[in-house]
Amino acid sequence: MLTVKRVPTVVSNYQKEEGEDGGRRGGGCGRNCLQKCCIEGAKLPLYAFKRGNKIVSDDWASGDGNFEQPVPFLDSFLLGEWENRMQRVLFRYDVTACETKVIPGPYGFIAQLNEGRHLKKRPTEFRVDKVLQPFDGKKFNFTKVGQEEILFQFEASEDGETQFFANAPIDVENSPSVVAINVSPIEYGHVLLIPRVLECLPQRIDHESFLLALYMAAEAGNPYFRLGYNSLGAFATINHLHFQAYYLEAPFPIEKAPMKKITTLDDGVKISEIMNYPVRGLVFEGGKMLQDLANTVSDACICLQNNNIPYNVLIADCGKRVFLLPQCYAEKQALGEASPELLDAQVNPAVWEISGHMVLKRKKDYEEASEENAWRLLAEVSLSEERFQEVNALIFEAISYSGNSSENDAEGADIKHQTPEEVDSIKESSKCSVVTGTPKCLVLR
Numbered sequence: 001m002l003t004v005k006r007v008p009t010v011v012s013n014y015q016k017e018e019g020e021d022g023g024r025r026g027g028g029c030g031r032n033c034l035q036k037c038c039i040e041g042a043k044l045p046l047y048a049f050k051r052g053n054k055i056v057s058d059d060w061a062s063g064d065g066n067f068e069q070p071v072p073f074l075d076s077f078l079l080g081e082w083e084n085r086m087q088r089v090l091f092r093y094d095v096t097a098c099e100t101k102v103i104p105g106p107y108g109f110i111a112q113l114n115e116g117r118h119l120k121k122r123p124t125e126f127r128v129d130k131v132l133q134p135f136d137g138k139k140f141n142f143t144k145v146g147q148e149e150i151l152f153q154f155e156a157s158e159d160g161e162t163q164f165f166a167n168a169p170i171d172v173e174n175s176p177s178v179v180a181i182n183v184s185p186i187e188y189g190h191v192l193l194i195p196r197v198l199e200c201l202p203q204r205i206d207h208e209s210f211l212l213a214l215y216m217a218a219e220a221g222n223p224y225f226r227l228g229y230n231s232l233g234a235f236a237t238i239n240h241l242h243f244q245a246y247y248l249e250a251p252f253p254i255e256k257a258p259m260k261k262i263t264t265l266d267d268g269v270k271i272s273e274i275m276n277y278p279v280r281g282l283v284f285e286g287g288k289m290l291q292d293l294a295n296t297v298s299d300a301c302i303c304l305q306n307n308n309i310p311y312n313v314l315i316a317d318c319g320k321r322v323f324l325l326p327q328c329y330a331e332k333q334a335l336g337e338a339s340p341e342l343l344d345a346q347v348n349p350a351v352w353e354i355s356g357h358m359v360l361k362r363k364k365d366y367e368e369a370s371e372e373n374a375w376r377l378l379a380e381v382s383l384s385e386e387r388f389q390e391v392n393a394l395i396f397e398a399i400s401y402s403g404n405s406s407e408n409d410a411e412g413a414d415i416k417h418q419t420p421e422e423v424d425s426i427k428e429s430s431k432c433s434v435v436t437g438t439p440k441c442l443v444l445r
């Protein structure tokens with residue numbers, strides 16, 4: 001079993017030291033949490049988005065006045081709520097007071113000095129050799145946060161129209177998806193999207209949840225608002241399904257990297273390889289519908305999960321472009337093969353760092369930050385060219401498998417409940433059923 005020690009990020013004021021259980025007591029636990037003790041009768045704002053084929057929510061931006069919205073943009077509502085929590089002093093420090101600079105050079109890596117983020121916590125042991133781990137209700141999870149940390153519920157609208165309710169009951173049966181603050185923000189508006197929070201899903205991508213994350217990017221409609229995902233083994237610290245998101249008013253260096261097109265799938269999703277960037281990865285964009293992009297990326301992520309390959313995902317350009325970055329750094333670290341320089345800087349190369357936003361804990365590292373340093377640190381995280389091509393082969397095999405059975409999209413969400421073996425056998429059987437009776441299938445069997 002491979003583990004690494006590091007300081008976990010405190011994302012909620014209710015997150016305790018490892019080993020300390022939140023200790024649920026009946027009849028209201030005093031934390032006003034999302035569990036049985038406190039959820040009855042609770043209300044939260046609800047933003048219900050319109051499911052549709054759109055890639056960007058142009059109808060928000062066009063301002064044609066065809067419909068009246070209590071909030072003109074999800075964007076402004078989210079930030080208003082976030083600032084409200086800032087006034088209520090729910091954050092552990094004032095991120096707007098953290099020094100930030102663009103490191104000189106063609107890529108424009110962004111360095112932030114954040115000395116407060118990792119204070120007052122003891123290092124914790126994380127298992128890094130398993131991307132899929134079962135949910136453990138005894139550990140911190142998002143049902144234990146206080147309701148004041150939740151900004152709103154984020155759901156697909158039932159009647160197909162965008163709707164907003166300032167005070168909506170929490171439908172426990174249907175386990176709402178919620179947006180919560182991250183009490184250790186690394187930028188303005190740092191939030192967590194927690195799909196179907198009460199279902200207590202472990203940290204793993206499934207089709208439905210990834211589509212939800214793309215919808216959030218599209219609904220916010222602000223290119224400075226990106227969502228990110230870290231798998232277990234790739235610097236996720238909480239094994240309860242969540243995406244992160246925040247505003248950064250600058251392009252991420254990875255967004256500026258050149259791309260080499262590999263292929264365009266039948267559904268219009270274009271896949272490219274990131275070039276001239278320290279971390280190797282794939283870029284997915286386009287598709288006839290938002291769902292096409294979501295399905296293809298989800299298939300790729302599920303493939304990585306089933307093959308136990310840690311990865312990070314960045315959702316950029318209002319949900320139109322997705323970066324997928326397999327990585328191996330935690331394993332390197334556990335095996336004692338990581339460079340002392342990176343260990344020394346205590347940089348956790350999660351999605352934001354890999355994308356080029358470096359959160360540094362020591363003033364010295366901040367002051368001496370250079371493009372060369374940033375590049376060298378990130379290059380440590382990347383798969384080798386050889387391994388990357390092997391991983392790509394797995395991904396493309398998985399995508400073409402799913403592509404053959406696109407009529408099964410609706411079943412995709414169920415895959416999360418299945419073991420990799422089950423998924424494989426299902427794929428195998430569905431593939432065979434398509435070609436039953438042909439000599440080729442007999443050979444396959």
Ligand SMILES: [Zn+2]
Binds near residue numbers: 038039
């Ligand atoms: Zn409670």
